[in-house]
Amino acid sequence: MTTATTRLAPSPTGALHLGNARTFLVNWALAKQRGWRVILRIEDIDHPRVKPDTIDTTRDELHWLGVHWDEEVALQSTQLKPCHDALNTLGHKGMIYPCDRTRAELAASAPNEGDQQVIARASDRPACAGDIVASPERDRTWRLCVPPGLVHVHDECTGNHHIDVAADCGDFAVWTRRNVPAYQLAVAVDDARQGVTDVVRGDDLLPSAARQQLVLECLGLPVPRWWHLPLLRGPDGRRLAKRHGDSRIARWCAGRSSERLIAFLARISGLPDAPDTMTASQFAEAFDVARLPKEDVIITEAHLAWLDEH
Numbered sequence: 001m002t003t004a005t006t007r008l009a010p011s012p013t014g015a016l017h018l019g020n021a022r023t024f025l026v027n028w029a030l031a032k033q034r035g036w037r038v039i040l041r042i043e044d045i046d047h048p049r050v051k052p053d054t055i056d057t058t059r060d061e062l063h064w065l066g067v068h069w070d071e072e073v074a075l076q077s078t079q080l081k082p083c084h085d086a087l088n089t090l091g092h093k094g095m096i097y098p099c100d101r102t103r104a105e106l107a108a109s110a111p112n113e114g115d116q117q118v119i120a121r122a123s124d125r126p127a128c129a130g131d132i133v134a135s136p137e138r139d140r141t142w143r144l145c146v147p148p149g150l151v152h153v154h155d156e157c158t159g160n161h162h163i164d165v166a167a168d169c170g171d172f173a174v175w176t177r178r179n180v181p182a183y184q185l186a187v188a189v190d191d192a193r194q195g196v197t198d199v200v201r202g203d204d205l206l207p208s209a210a211r212q213q214l215v216l217e218c219l220g221l222p223v224p225r226w227w228h229l230p231l232l233r234g235p236d237g238r239r240l241a242k243r244h245g246d247s248r249i250a251r252w253c254a255g256r257s258s259e260r261l262i263a264f265l266a267r268i269s270g271l272p273d274a275p276d277t278m279t280a281s282q283f284a285e286a287f288d289v290a291r292l293p294k295e296d297v298i299i300t301e302a303h304l305a306w307l308d309e310h
């Protein structure tokens with residue numbers, strides 16, 4: 001039997017913040033409790049936003065938090081061959097088509113002009129969609145022919161979802177004209193290649209689970225178990241970010257232990273009576289996913305101030 005495996009998959013696009021720390025700590029605790037292998041995969045193919053110097057910082061901050069992994073760190077950008085093969089497979093199956101239209105052009109042709117989300121509809125497909133493509137050129141955008149109908153996603157934290165990918169986002173990109181795989185393809189292929197059985201991440205990525213499931217099914221690859229966790233938000237209800245004050249882990253790292261931060265994360269993760277300090281191992285012993293609040297957590301200035309106290 002293969003070992004159950006999970007992955008920590010940060011994008012090195014900026015500093016780790018409190019929300020990342022909560023997700024990674026819970027992910028790691030679940031892995032410890034259930035005997036999963038842990039992989040650290042740095043998702044560095046989102047080129048324009050990648051800041052290479054944050055790769056080392058991310059690694060250091062995870063160590064500081066007490067979160068560890070079992071294998072050498074995998075840099076997504078150095079292992080693109082399986083993604084090339086996957087693109088070829090989709091081409092051979094007639095499931096992708098090239099699309100050179102810009103977001104603005106797609107938006108202009110859509111009946112929902114003005115909406116934020118740009119949908120590449122089946123009705124917009126070029127005549128060549130569905131043709132077999134022997135070797136897709138790598139410097140073009142390729143979109144997946146998304147079938148109509150609902151995708152059923154079972155999530156261990158949030159239950160069953162029926163997601164209409166065709167209506168929500170339409171034919172999403174699996175390859176970009178920058179000659180790199182798009183996020184949905186890269187994640188699906190890498191999860192399958194690395195034997196990931198359990199994906200734990202923020203629930204802003206739940207819609208992506210449906211898209212990744214479609215990619216995996218098209219490629220005949222296994223679908224992992226999904227665990228989507230509620231998010232941390234600012235007092236205005238928006239996803240926790242710089243505008244809500246400095247919630248970067250770096251604020252608490254320098255010269256301190258992570259025990260107060262972990263205690264704080266424990267208190268907002270179903271352990272309201274956690275002591276003032278806690279190690280990652282103590283968190284993993286006490287954490288109970290069934291008690292994790294289902295709602296997003298609002299982080300206030302008072303929380304940040306509590307964290308600042310020694």
Ligand code: GLU
Binds near residue numbers: 009010011043205
């Ligand atoms: N790299 C993504 C991020 O940092 C997460 C991708 C995933 O968990 O599938 O937002």
